[in-house]
Amino acid sequence: MTIVKYMLRLLALVSLATAMSSGVVHAAEVNPGAVVALQAPLHTLQVDIAGIQNYDERGAENNVVLDFYVGPGASITSFRWDVNVTSYVGSYLSEMKITFSDTLGNGVTFTPGDGDDFDGTMDYAGYQDLGELGLVFNVGADGILRLEFHDGFKDLGFDEAEGVWNAGTLSFGIMPVPEPSAYATVLGGLFLLAVAKWRRHC
Structure with a gap:
């Protein structure tokens, strides 16, 4: 998989995290291999x-x-x-x-x-x-x-x-609405995961 595909996935994850700020994430379509965000705990x-x-x-x-x-x-x-x-x-x-x-x-x-x-x-x-x-x-x-x-x-x-x-x-x-620090932690972890996967395929 090329770096472009990894960057596109990372961009999708960032968009997903941004959507979570509203408190609810709605999935318009479910695709195999897609990342699904769970709602914050009730x-x-x-x-x-x-x-x-x-x-x-x-x-x-x-x-x-x-x-x-x-x-x-x-x-x-x-x-x-x-x-x-x-x-x-x-x-x-x-x-x-x-x-x-x-x-x-x-x-x-x-x-x-x-x-x-x-x-x-x-x-x-x-x-x-x-x-x-x-x-x-x-x-x-x-x-x-x-x-x-x-x-x-x-x-x-x-x-x-x-x-x-x-x-x-x-x-x-x-x-509850997740704290901004929670977003930063999740995005940081996802970025490191994407980089590690990209390096393995280079």
């Missing part, structure tokens, strides 16, 4: 929500907001819930919501009791791959995933809780 953030009160509509100052560091530019790819919630008399289970987003508010609003237009206590559990809905999003450069617990409509008095998240967990699938 991590899970699990949040215990026991005892969190539901107060007001999104953006209100008295809502409970939790911030979690997941890494700059990390993708939020899936969501699992297993919760027990109570909506107080005068409000609805279908109004209890969680918005998980970047710090600018770009993300997903989730309603476990969607369609349950009554008060009371219920268990809800499930899993959603956000990619299936086209709702995968990236956090910002600050690396913060923000959870805001809020209500869909303020039924009760000012500063009065509309409900409570009695118990349970929320789990988020997170695809």
Whole structure:
């Protein structure tokens, strides 16, 4: 194999590493002998929500907001819930919501009791791959995933809780963006491998 072919392979590997900076590499075609890049390992953030009160509509100052560091530019790819919630008399289970987003508010609003237009206590559990809905999003450069617990409509008095998240967990699938130093290490190793193969064939 000529040096030109080795250089072309190396160029392809550099392009592949550049594509990995987006967090996901899509293979348009699989060819025998092609180099396949694996996605970065998927991590899970699990949040215990026991005892969190539901107060007001999104953006209100008295809502409970939790911030979690997941890494700059990390993708939020899936969501699992297993919760027990109570909506107080005068409000609805279908109004209890969680918005998980970047710090600018770009993300997903989730309603476990969607369609349950009554008060009371219920268990809800499930899993959603956000990619299936086209709702995968990236956090910002600050690396913060923000959870805001809020209500869909303020039924009760000012500063009065509309409900409570009695118990349970929320789990988020997170695809981190590899550090630049990781790219340098991979590219350096690939370059040395290409040079060694070229020398053997000279």
